[in-house]
Amino acid sequence: MKKIPDKEILLFKSCLVNLEYPGVESSTRYLFDKLDIEYIVSNRQSCCTGLGHYTDLFDQFSTTAIAARNFAVAREEGHKNIATLCSTCYAILKKSCNILNKNEEVRNKINNIFETSGLGNMEYIEDEMKSKDNIFHVAEILYSKSTEIENIFKIDLSHFKVASHHACHYCKAHHKDTIGNARDPMILETLANACGLDTVDWYDRKTNTCGNGFRQRYLNKDLSLSVTNEKLLSLKENDVDILLHMCPNCQMQFDRNQKYIGRSQATEFNIMHLNISQLVALALGADPYRVVGVQTHTVSLDPILKELKKKSID
């Protein structure tokens, strides 16, 4: 397995975490603090271009130049191990890093842009970042601390049945670097098990994409939501209470659209959606409103909140 760092980490901010589920970032910070992971967040870091890139608006060269700038920020801040909150940031940064290392022409062109913009200090040197050694998803960092989590989790949420949605841009886009098997990834289950929860390890549509498809949710809504619906039906068949996420775009696709899909199918889905950092933070005793950010969710998390209340009275 790849070597996962626990220091000199730049926690890489994500646009949809910023705007939709900020509790994913605060939960991650809470966990990193508890688990003695040394990290920073930098306000100089820009977004990765992801939503623009995968709606075909950004070209690969511009996306790579933006990544090279963010790599320079990480280096200048002395934290060159990047941990992303979003699977698309992860895929974009790994791709850009590979291009910068392997394509001399592109590297020189981007360095020339830096030089002529008065940003010579940002020059990217071949192999100064390695896609496999320096770019991670937050879930991988947490996964490497599963044993510690198992030792310190406080709140028993085993009442709930949990399944995973390992985001495509984490497990499929760079599948050779995915922990475990890209066809049946288990890192989210392992983390949930560490917190004492039972997991539905396999269900029919486990490896299905969320259906967002970038442009598809906005321009081909019916197509997009039919794919989301397939997964929801499979989860319902398995009586899943909580779907675990590792990507804010997938989380949004399910959490924001679930009621709408239910209405149009004349059925009801009662599946709650949590990012893995949010679930582990709750199990470690984090405040649902001041750390986990449950107030920004669309599907009600009341069953979990009630269970937490019961547990604090017991």
Place this chain on the structure above:
Amino acid sequence: MKTLKLGENTFKLAWSIIKDLKASEYIGVLKCIQCGMCTSVCPAARHTDLDPRVISKRVLDNDENLISDDLIWNCFYCYSCHSVCPVNNSVCEINQILRQKAIKKGNGIPEIAPFSNYAENFLEFGLGSIPINFFDELVQDIGEDWLQLKVDLEDIRAELGLAPLTLPEEDVQDINKILEKTGFKNRLGKIKRVKG
């Protein structure tokens, strides 16, 4: 013995894809054995006429009409095909490259123009966001609470101990200089002219 002569243009489209910056280093475009593994896992194939195996075949047949075929716009970029292909082909990457060719040709621009507000915000703040033109429909589908979340966001972030969302002005200017010189601003100009 008869020798089959392949003209230099036989695999022109395939080679232009292999050499594209978006293509993975070891992309197996020319190795496709038409096994259909890609199609078996493709969400677009289940719900539309897009068939990744056929896309791959048409690339090998040098079918340039693909660039103006609406089918390529049904892809989800989910990389499911990419992750199962036994010869490291990636119809996911092929579709991304074909769409860029369509944009270059012009016929693809109306497909991306609705997202141009993403780029405007990126240039203004260095941050990504959902294009504002989709908000009305999203509020209708999701509910008024979602709009209220936008209004309350800064307060909620403060409650969670998170800083306001701003990059230092100097860094935003640097990003603008970079995107000017990569040609992105010029590209955005063209896209917006089509929209208007």
